[in-house]
Amino acid sequence: MKRKSFTFALTLILSLSLVVGCAKNNDAPSTSPSTSSTAEATASNGKYDKELTITVSRAILDTSNVIDDLEAKMLKEKFNLVFKAEDYSRNDWPTKTTLLFSTGDGPEFIPYSRDQWKSIEWMSAGYLRPFEMDEIKEKLPNYLKIWSDEEWDTVFKSTRFSDGKLYFLPNKRTIPVQNAWQYRKDLFDKYELEFPKTPDEMIETLTTIKDKTGLIPFVSPGNSSSPLWAVSTFFQMFGFPDLLLTWNSYVDPMTKQFYAYPLASDQSRDLLIFLNKMYTNGLLMKDFATATSDQTNKLIAQGNHVIAQTINDPSFMEGQQKTAAPDVKWAWVENFDHPTNDPNKTIYKKESYYSFWGPAIKQGISQEKVDRLLDYLNWAISDEGQLWYTYGKEGVTYEMKEGTPTFLPTMSTPTQAEGNKLANYGINIGGIGLGGFIRPYKDFDQTFNKTKLEMSEVIPTKPNYYGPIEPILQLSDADRKKLLGLETTLNGVRDEYWLKFITDALDPSNDADWKKFMDAADKAGLAEVVKLRTDAYNKANNS
Template sequence: MVQIMRRLVVMPKKRTFAAWVSLIVALSFVLSACSSGDSGSGGAASETPAEASSGDPAPAPADAAPKLLEYDVVAEYQNLPDENPTMKDKLVMEKFNIKTDTNYITLAEGLEKLSVLFASGNYPDYIPNLNHEAEVKRWGEAGFLVPLSDHMDALSEYRKWWTDEEWNVVTQFAQNPDGKLYYLPAKNYRSHSKAWIYRKDVFDALGLKFPETLDELYAALKAIKAAYPDSVPISNRGKDGVIGIAVNAYRLPGDMWYGFEGFYRDPDANDEVMYAQATDKFRESLKFINKLYKEDLIEKEFPTMTTEQWTQRGVSGRSFIMYDYATRAAYFQNLMQDTPEAQWDWAPVTISTGDKPGFVDRELPFFSYGPIVTNKVEGERLDRLLEYFNWAASPEGVKFHTLGVEGETYEVVDGKPQYSNGAADKHEMFQKTGFIEFLVTDPEYVASNEDRQTDLAVSEAFKDKPFVPFTAFNLSAEDRETANSLITGVTDIAEQFYVKAIMGQVDVNDDAVWNQYVQELNQAGLTQLLELHRKSAQ
């Protein structure tokens, strides 16, 4: 039967697919009904014939298909599909004898729309790809969501992808303070993805080796500026991008501007929980970046740089080194095919202050997004949904969601799967067909995709490099409410000072200026936030 089902996913003829699926699904549900009682949804086990009352309806014939179940769905993705239902939706509905009424929304509008739905009580039955972990935890705490950790016995295929060590990290970071997991995090196939990218041909022509200290970086930037006076040697996108120049060298968290990510355990301070933007390390990083700013070595408009402007810098020969995702080296290379001498590459090295090794950006073993199920789903409707999730995490289901149907959406060429419908990347594949990785990315796709291979190469190069220790801060509901009420004010002060210090509008070298800044942070609530994080650190 397994061999037949594997063939079903790749059969190009939908009529054959549908016919076989109907038979297989029918048999599978009959076998399931015969071999088990309660599936973990919390209801009572099925009565035996002797226990059933005389008024109970007669059992369904052995060859009857499971009844059609309907679900309201909101699906949040980067872009919208061309059709609704999508090709993927139709095949899943056919396979599991379900009907989904799906409202597709974009990531840009997702949080606002979903917040309104939950506030009004008009929330859906489930969301397959929710990308707002803080809200998931809040909705779970409020009782809106099914605790999926209570149903792991029905999700054995999903659990197989995680080592016990990885799963321990998942539960520490993704679960609520009540110990429940209200979404299924997607498996991360990589441990690192960010690195320095640079124009290797320019460095070679100038006789520069890639820098390993901030002093060497400064000297390299000065040499590039002398050779290319109209250049901005380092570019960035977004106001937080420029801080990546120095924070890893000073052994700070690279994603400090996102939510509560500025709170971390500092291995250089006896693992004390600190707020990165209030540390002496942060002050030193601002001094260094301010020096680059004054000498026109970074963008003058760094707070407002867009991805489009950043891209133009890279492809026009105006910028030559950046800290970003390593895959962006190939991105720039592909955009510069008319400039054959250009050679973008990523550097398998870290930059330090010269004192201690610099940090790398280490990633958790999971992505903090995945499906949620609301309290509107229970009994057989929950069982059917869990069956779908579990199949989606099986090797067959993983390939199905990542690549689609062989012969229709992808082909295997020289042993490697390739999109065959003209899709340039996974987002275009989703737009055309609805197929996109779900829970787990297909390993064969990872092994054959250029960007994924770069991620794995970066992961291998940096696997033994030091990084900010992972620390889970599981605040209670009351403490989280307090923290949420304070973090915006603290972050606003930190961001404003960060921009002004780099631009020289305030003198970060002046102790009085720095002390006044820290005092303002404390008055805005930093002292209380540190107390909350220190007592909840795991």
């Protein structure tokens, strides 16, 4: 999801099922209409005569008023399944679900699991049931069809646990590149400004806008995992992946060099100097590290925020500010140029084949329930299932126009914020749909993401443009637990000192202040983290 988007935007994206990612081979629909017809015939012959109730734990962004629970009806009609769901906010969900597992009351099914939450703990503790490869081939053929052999090999190696098994089903991203810079073109045109090409130009341009308008040029909150998510937008300008707060390590796309923990190294110093200037010049909101999404959304609605690296459509950005700024006009940067401090190496966000968002099943539940869930998941990733989770129910949320599904005027869409969301019909509340396990239906990207598809053609072919490489690590269970403990401490030290540098409590250009940071990082186990990560990288890539 992304961390840099605002809660309102994320809610729209997830509830509408706006997905990100990579589409290479095998993007044709994964099943034919005859497949679903056969499944329904089988159901009518008694396969699902027995009603099964399955407990579900769902992580949600916002509570939705359900008008008509279409998903519950679909589960009952197609699979004679009843999902007994408990919903928690995303901030509370990992802790709440861990507590349930530890007391023996954990959910039987999780539609939306993430490794950077508690999933790794659950795998290690034996709470989750592995998906065996023979089982995937037999029970989930539609799932395997969405991957090429090369893609699946990479995905499996990247997402398997230390015992070599897969405990959740990663989803396939469908757009290789979809994140680029946008800006308030109305203000840039009014003051005859060009979108900046370098960090120094960024400071100069945004200072001009702030001085002339009184607006805060960049408004974005941190989040519970790290307050630095608010400023990770600017990582790519300095050659870092924007997801480095999640990855911690990365591989340089040009030199292929592995960097185990670069945000506690001299490599990150220029970035911190830039962020310090952004803050001290009033170009960042002052309380970015602690502000809530409601606070930032209020500032944006007042007209603040004039640049964004985002996946949202410009019309969505305009909708946030239209009341305060009737003439607002957001636009993608022409030719999708990125500001960079190195003209010989511009990092853009290249999506991986997959994301760590996928369903998981509790260890120890009955084989009958497992089989029913696998049948449901195999249908959900089929052509029919993708259509249902992308657009909902024909006649209620969408209609067919010239063979293309089209949302009804009453529905919110990626280009129309107002209206009912799919979540109002019980669809995708827990992230099983788009944005989670299920890909968008074949017409969705062509309808709503044409510019992002264009990005995927234009950006990778530009001279000196490189997509960062997410490293594959192979850790033993013991080393994983050890690394988790060390990084919890080290990440806390990193966040503490980075915030001091950004907010001018310390000076990142001052050697004595920088030494304080490095000494604190060393005491927090930096050297051991680097060794564990480097050894795990070498093991994974030499095996």
